[in-house]
Amino acid sequence: MAGTSFIVDQQNSQTNDSNEANSTNQFALVSLTTLFFMWGFITCLNDILIPHLKAIFDLSYTQSMLVQFCFFGAYFLVSLPAGRLVKKVGYQKGIVFGLVIAAIGCLMFYPSAEYHSYNLFLSALFVLASGITVLQVSANPYVTLLGPAASASSRLTMTQAFNSLGTTVAPYLGALFILNEAASSMTTAASADSVKMPYLFLTAILLLLAAIFSYLKLPKVDSAVVFEDEKVTGSAWQYRHLVLGALGIFVYVGAEVSIGSFLVNFLGETDIAGLAETEAAKYLTYYWGGAMGGRFIGAAVMQKLDAGKVLGFNALLAVLLIALAILSSGALAMWALLLVGLCNSIMFPTIFSLALNGLGKHTSQGAGILCLAIVGGAILPLLQGVLADNLGIQLAFVLPLLCYIYIAFYGVSGSKSTHKTQ
16 A cells, blocks of 8 residues: 555656646746747838838838848848857847847937938847847747647747737837827938837837846756757758758748738739729738738647648648739739738748757757748848749749748658758
8 A cells, every 4th residue: 555655646746747847838938928929019110110211211112121131131140140049058048138139229229310320220120130030049949849849839839929919010009109200290300210219118128028037937948958068969950851941931931021022012903903002001911910810720720730731731722822813813813812821820830840840959050040041031022023023013923832832842741850861
């Protein structure tokens, strides 16, 4: 009886430890959702800044697009160093570093407006994006490791849904506090000043979050931590499914940004909807809002279904919708393209988590590589612009169509975790 009692006590102890671990992981995930919301919000404010700065500094469209190039340029330049930083200090300290750097970038908007300098604005955006890059490299893989590998895509999709909530809310608040203020200003200098208070407020929020995350007791993930004097052989580049996943992130972000960038012009075509820019812009809510709603649905679906198969299904559906948008006209073409946003919903977090599956000590390096691939958002829209100039805007959507074909391949086959490439 004593032996039986000992076994029962041991089982109860293990159950209590498991419940405590689950509770700790859930608390960590809830805390991380605030980060996903914040960087989605800040990133989407660029859509407000581009026309705002274009008007203030009398820029060409090419010059105004430097706003996006600074953001994606930061991903390209900072991702790999960020991966090394996180590998050295851990995920929690990496999050704190990212928040502080992003706060410094927001604070730089004040002197940029004060000195009325577009170059300073671009510098501020680069620093801000660098902080967000460190956050991405820290938080995305951390979410995938906070629980069973089988539900990693579901967890990351759920937290990414709050990122989409940020992108949905930001345009409305940005228009309210930046564009409305600028519209009531009589001088360009006063218009530039309209960014001061919103970005000072964001600075305070980011610093507050940094303070909170520095004191939180978040669980440590030993499988991805490299201890002092520990030798780690090999590289994340040796994992085939990671390399293919990086290409998947490249084409996905490129396709998503390309469609969003051309939607207003597409809806303005006489044989599509013939909408004025102000009216067409309102329909962007359906595109980005679809991504948000789809992530909440996708998080639940991937608790039951294989993440790779869900990714493949969504990508093939996106291919069919874009083909319909290219080959048809009127309301059918318009809504077909807008519905691609719903298909996009689970793609980024699912590709990200599948690519990191099984990397172990190379997880932080792998996350840096994946964030590096976000530069696709700077390159592919330019290529689609070349196609639009030569083939017309409707036929130019063949580029994102090809991107989604590759994503379907990755979901069905390329994401299968292999040990290492030879």
